[in-house]
Amino acid sequence: MWKIGADEAGRGPVIGPLVVCAVAMPIEEHDNLIEIGVKDSKFLSSKKRQELKDWFISNSKTKPWHFSIIVCSPERIDSSSGNQGLNVLETELFAEAINAFPDNVKKSVIILNDACDVKPQRFSDRIANQLISWPWPKSSISSEHKADENDPFVGMASILAKEKRDECIKEISEQLGFSVGSGYPSDPNTKKIIPELLRDTPHPQLRWSWATVEREWKKIHDNELPKRNFAPKNQTTLF
Structure with a gap:
């Protein structure tokens, strides 16, 4: 069994x-x-x-x-x-x-x-x-x-x-050259680097559908979050 x-x-x-x-x-x-x-x-x-x-x-x-x-x-x-x-x-x-x-x-x-x-x-x-x-x-x-x-x-x-x-x-932290913390929205180390990952376009390792990402994007760019092209x-x- x-x-x-x-x-x-x-x-x-x-x-x-x-x-x-x-x-x-x-x-x-x-x-x-x-x-x-x-x-x-x-x-x-x-x-x-x-x-x-x-x-x-x-x-x-x-x-x-x-x-x-x-x-x-x-x-x-x-x-x-x-x-x-x-x-x-x-x-x-x-x-x-x-x-x-x-x-x-x-x-x-x-x-x-x-x-x-x-x-x-x-x-x-x-x-x-x-x-x-x-x-x-x-x-x-x-x-x-x-x-x-x-x-x-x-x-x-x-x-x-x-x-x-x-x-x-x-691996994500090593690729970026800085720590992303645990990746959880409640983690202060994660919170402080999210704006960096939204500087131009949302980083592919972000979950664009999360409210945290949408909120931060609007705060930085004052417009709607771009639509993601899905290639799972x-x-x-x-x-």
């Missing part, structure tokens, strides 16, 4: 991608994950997250452990409209991550998602509708709020998603 846990990182930031990760492991690894200290990434230090990421990836080379990561660009995020659009987009990303697993994982598997919708069953149904050849033999899918806190498989996915998003933010590009990492 397999267990798939799936979670996201970066739903709310104004800068950078939204990252979704799914992990697939034999269900017998449950206690092993708990013993090693796997939990929701929000409750772990950066050092501990890195250690757990390295531990998982190292073991995945010799054990039947799999993970897939979907990096969703700001362009694709902007192409969804409003909060409901973002909820639907996330079901697409979760399904893409789960679909990426090899066929041997797609039977006798329990899939658990961290629900990104106020209605967990609706979230599950939307993902299931996008899974290739679903229903799979002897398999089930469900979603729960705080699954990343309550289930170590989802917790492991949250760690890998968070680490990947942090890598992306670091996602990256998939699969092991």
Whole structure:
């Protein structure tokens, strides 16, 4: 019996991608994950997250452990409209991550998602509708709020998603030549550099559909925010 846990990182930031990760492991690894200290990434230090990421990836080379990561660009995020659009987009990303697993994982598997919708069953149904050849033999899918806190498989996915998003933010900062902070609108370090990213045209790593961007653009340029040309590009990492 397999267990798939799936979670996201970066739903709310104004800068950078939204990252979704799914992990697939034999269900017998449950206690092993708990013993090693796997939990929701929000409750772990950066050092501990890195250690757990390295531990998982190292073991995945010799054990039947799999993970897939979907990096969703700001362009694709902007192409969804409003909060409901973002909820639907996330079901697409979760399904893409789960679909990426090899066929041997797609039977006798329990899939658990961290629900990104106020209605967990609706979230599950939307993902299931996008899974290739679903229903799979002897398999089930469900979603729960705080699954990343309550289930170590989802917790492991949250760690890998968070680490990947942090890598992306670091790369963006290096490309720009200055730190963009965490990318969240509430981060003072992010707030102070947004005007720089709006000097001429909105930077491609900004989420143009966020109210923060529109407000700052109008303050600087005293006109309407330009329309974005959508050319969504996602990256998939699969092991």
